[in-house]
Amino acid sequence: MSDFDYDYDLIIIGSGPSGRAAAIQAGKLKRRVLVIDRKDRLGGVSVHTGTIPSKTLRETVLNLSGWRERSFYGRSYRVKDDIDAEDLKARLHMTLDYEVDVLEHQFNRNHVNTLNGFAKFTGPNEVEVATEAGETTTLTAEKFLIATGTKTFRPDYVPFNGKTVVDGDDFLEMEDIPRSLVVIGAGVIGVEYATMFSALDVRVALIEPRDTFLDFIDTTLIHEFTHQIRENGVDLRLGAGIDKIEDAGTHVEVSLDNGRHVRGEMLLFAAGRMGATDALNLEAVGVGTDHRGRIDVNRKTYQTSVPHIYATGDVIGHPSLASTSLQQGRVAACHALETPTLPESPWYPYGIYSVPEMSTCGMSEEELQERGIPYEVGIARFRETSRGHIMGIEHGMLKMLISLKTRRVLGVQIVGEGATELIHIGQAVMNLQGTVDYFVQNTFNYPTLAEAYKTAGLDAFNRMPIPEEFKVRKDTKKPAKPAKAEKKAAE
Numbered sequence: 001m002s003d004f005d006y007d008y009d010l011i012i013i014g015s016g017p018s019g020r021a022a023a024i025q026a027g028k029l030k031r032r033v034l035v036i037d038r039k040d041r042l043g044g045v046s047v048h049t050g051t052i053p054s055k056t057l058r059e060t061v062l063n064l065s066g067w068r069e070r071s072f073y074g075r076s077y078r079v080k081d082d083i084d085a086e087d088l089k090a091r092l093h094m095t096l097d098y099e100v101d102v103l104e105h106q107f108n109r110n111h112v113n114t115l116n117g118f119a120k121f122t123g124p125n126e127v128e129v130a131t132e133a134g135e136t137t138t139l140t141a142e143k144f145l146i147a148t149g150t151k152t153f154r155p156d157y158v159p160f161n162g163k164t165v166v167d168g169d170d171f172l173e174m175e176d177i178p179r180s181l182v183v184i185g186a187g188v189i190g191v192e193y194a195t196m197f198s199a200l201d202v203r204v205a206l207i208e209p210r211d212t213f214l215d216f217i218d219t220t221l222i223h224e225f226t227h228q229i230r231e232n233g234v235d236l237r238l239g240a241g242i243d244k245i246e247d248a249g250t251h252v253e254v255s256l257d258n259g260r261h262v263r264g265e266m267l268l269f270a271a272g273r274m275g276a277t278d279a280l281n282l283e284a285v286g287v288g289t290d291h292r293g294r295i296d297v298n299r300k301t302y303q304t305s306v307p308h309i310y311a312t313g314d315v316i317g318h319p320s321l322a323s324t325s326l327q328q329g330r331v332a333a334c335h336a337l338e339t340p341t342l343p344e345s346p347w348y349p350y351g352i353y354s355v356p357e358m359s360t361c362g363m364s365e366e367e368l369q370e371r372g373i374p375y376e377v378g379i380a381r382f383r384e385t386s387r388g389h390i391m392g393i394e395h396g397m398l399k400m401l402i403s404l405k406t407r408r409v410l411g412v413q414i415v416g417e418g419a420t421e422l423i424h425i426g427q428a429v430m431n432l433q434g435t436v437d438y439f440v441q442n443t444f445n446y447p448t449l450a451e452a453y454k455t456a457g458l459d460a461f462n463r464m465p466i467p468e469e470f471k472v473r474k475d476t477k478k479p480a481k482p483a484k485a486e487k488k489a490a491e
Contacts (some may be wrong), residue, residue: 008032010336011127011141013119013280016044017051017322018313019147020103021329027110029337034139035112036119036129042107045149045314047099049169051322054189055353056095057172058196060088062355067199068417071392083200085174092172115139120281125308143336146280146287146295146304146311147329150273150320153292158184158269159247165267168193174266178202182254182264184242185271186213188352193268195355198234205262207254211239216350218364218413220399225415228356228395237262275315285309292317300343302332310336324348347430351420356396359423362411362430365401374404378436378460382416385455386447393417398452400426400436402460407435407467418449425453436461 009031012019019035020043026033037044046052062068064087066079080087107114115137117129122138130136152167154160162170168189179202183194186208194206206229214222230236241257245267252267275293282289287304289295295304295311302310312328314320327344334341349361368375382388382396396416403410412426429438439457444450 006125006140006142008034008113008139008141010034010143010145010333011036011139012145012147013037013127014044014147014149014276014313014315015042015103015114016046016147016149016313016325018325018329018332019044019145020106021326022145022147022312022333023112023329024106024110025330025333026337027107027112029333029339030111031337033112034141035107035114036127037114037116038118040116040132041100042103042114043096043100044147045151046322046325047096047103049172052095052099053092053172054192054196056092057088058192058353058355060091061196061199065199065201067355069392071394083177085177088177089172118279120279121284122281124285124306142308144309145329145332145336146277146309146315147313147325148276148280148315150293150314151276152269153272153274154269155271157242158245160269161247164252164265165245165247165269167269171268178265180251180264180266181205182207182252182262182267184254184267184269186236186238187270187272188214190268190270191352192354193270194234195229195232198229198232199355201233203235203264204233205235205237205264207237207240207242207256207262209239209241213238214352214358216364217352217358217360218399218411219366221358221360221397221413221415224395224397225354225356225358228415229354232355235262273314275317277315287311290317301335302328303335308336319348319350321348321350323351345431347427349420349423349427351423353420356416357419358413358415359419360411360413361423361427362409363401364411364413368401368410373410375410376402376404376460376464378402378456378458380452380455380459382449382452385449385451387449387451390447391417391449393449398422398456400439400453400456400460402436402464404464407437407464409434409436409438414452422449422452425450436464437467 010026010033012023012035015035015037023035064080064083066077070077117131119127119129122128126140128138181202181204183190183206194204198204243257244255246253251263254262277289277293294317297311297316302312304311310332312332313325347362352358378400380398382393399413401411409429436457439453440461444454
């Protein structure tokens, strides 16, 4: 520790998942910690315009529309006949209020100080904070953590007006549910909102300039997903660049570079986000950013090029998940405060809360092929499980990738209802270096969707060489002992 009398041991700029986790960790270590946030309500993008709102909106849409029961009662089935924007917002605001309340309570319980205002660096260990009331205060700290997250990318050629031409933040404040929606950008945000509103029977066109989308996901899963969303009514346009966007008042018209036109009552532009770093005056401390405002860090400690300044969460780029951001914040705080901690697990899950859900963990089939790893594939369809039939699930699948050499589980990909929950079984087995034998030997509750793991495990197991320890001797009809055991017995 320095002899200099700093105001705080750690100042955190931003109160999203990583800032929150870092602050609570520092509080539990009984250090002086301050969280600065530009909003008057804590939580960051994750709570107010990102993760929590979009997932709440999805659940509201599926509940009010009766989407999950339509396989039994028909496509015309509705829980509520006339669903309007206020129906969607009511649950949204209740959830956000609860999230903020829980966060404030956690900060109070762990003696984390907070300050609302815009922070910028004025020296190596100094920040200036301007409040909305017009007051300015200067604070010092031994260590800093930048957790400012991202902001929407708003290119000049898009005529944003906040009502019919919107970005991801504006979208949540819609006054009316449109009859037709054009979504530009088939990234995670675009795909989630496009499929959500298709479930509300809104006519949705999803435009992606590239020939593929969500490239980090196994191709088999994407093919299954693409088939399902098109069957659900999403007009997916791949490989179509944007030539022009016109706000015609009664509708928005998008001209594509292949000569085609797409119209909709509303346009959602969801093609990328930028690191929210432009107001931090990072030049004053020598921390650089890339062309999208993201900060480069040491991925083990989360230190920037300036050792006493750390950065975590979406502001450092990939993987830009709330779940990984929470882990990053905790690890960064422990390193900054010189406290030992367990390292992050190598395998973490991706969750895409579309309709249907998708989730993956580990390697894809394409990655295994690129690395030249011999593997076997196990597949299970949700409709083949009793629970799936009870729930009326017509689609959905679980894919498991197994090493032929070590029998270890190398990847799990799931598309369908409950995918983001089910993935954690595969994640646990992979992080514990488990093999396909786990799924063959163990019993799962019946009926459950988790049984799909056993089905997929057996599907792969039955096509793989039988391990020596499982083979049966013809003379004794008992399992053969492993070679090491035989040697020991002979001695």
